[in-house]
Amino acid sequence: MKPFPTEKLEFFYSDFEKKPPLLMLLFMVLSLGFYAINWIYFMNKKLDEIDDDSPQPERGLIILFFFPVVFSIIMQILYNIMKIPEGVFLSITYTVWSLIIFLSLKYIYDFCLSYSKVTQTNALFWYIFIYLGFPAVVLFFFNFPYALPLMFFTMITIPAMQSYINKEAEKYQLKKKGDYFNSMHKARSY
Numbered sequence: 749m750k751p752f753p754t755e756k757l758e759f760f761y762s763d764f765e766k767k768p769p770l771l772m773l774l775f776m777v778l779s780l781g782f783y784a785i786n787w788i789y790f791m792n793k794k795l796d797e798i799d800d801d802s803p804q805p806e807r808g809l810i811i812l813f814f815f816p817v818v819f820s821i822i823m824q825i826l827y828n829i830m831k832i833p834e835g836v837f838l839s840i841t842y843t844v845w846s847l848i849i850f851l852s853l854k855y856i857y858d859f860c861l862s863y864s865k866v867t868q869t870n871a872l873f874w875y876i877f878i879y880l881g882f883p884a885v886v887l888f889f890f891n892f893p894y895a896l897p898l899m900f901f902t903m904i905t906i907p908a909m910q911s912y913i914n915k916e917a918e919k920y921q922l923k924k925k926g927d928y929f930n931s932m933h934k935a936r937s938y
């Protein structure tokens with residue numbers, strides 16, 4: 749992987765807001781993992797400022813939140829109010845959920861590629877851990893509570909990603925302070 753341009757990284761980390769990973773873990777637990785969507789959206793907005801190849805943040809919000817919620821509401825209305833046959837209901841449900849899952853996993857993969865380009869880490873590593881927790885979020889809509897332990901992977905991965913990027917931001921901010929103090933020292937010595 750070729751290094752990301754230094755001036756873009758400096759711009760990215762210059763006003764980076766560090767978040768405590770333990771607080772994020774608490775948010776992940778309290779929201780049953782849905783905080784991940786929020787974090788991915790805002791991190792993607794930040795990545796989009798410097799990485800031309802990053803996925804559009806709005807695409808993630810639509811695919812990860814809007815489509816599943818709206819589709820679930822529409823299907824409940826069709827099934828409970830309009831009384832469509834169960835076979836038709838299930839075939840529509842499985843077809844649309846398959847599409848939502850495919851689009852979600854593609855978006856997550858693109859996000860992990862962009863994140864990894866900036867942090868110089870392995871995109872596949874982050875993607876696999878998010879991917880392992882993803883079925884629990886999807887199965888939540890199908891009322892399969894036994895899948896919730898799988899969400900552990902996503903609940904740990906997002907704070908780990910934040911922790912890693914916090915450390916990188918700290919390195920860049922310390923380097924910037926060091927550069928400033930070195931330039932001040934050089935200016936005084938003349």
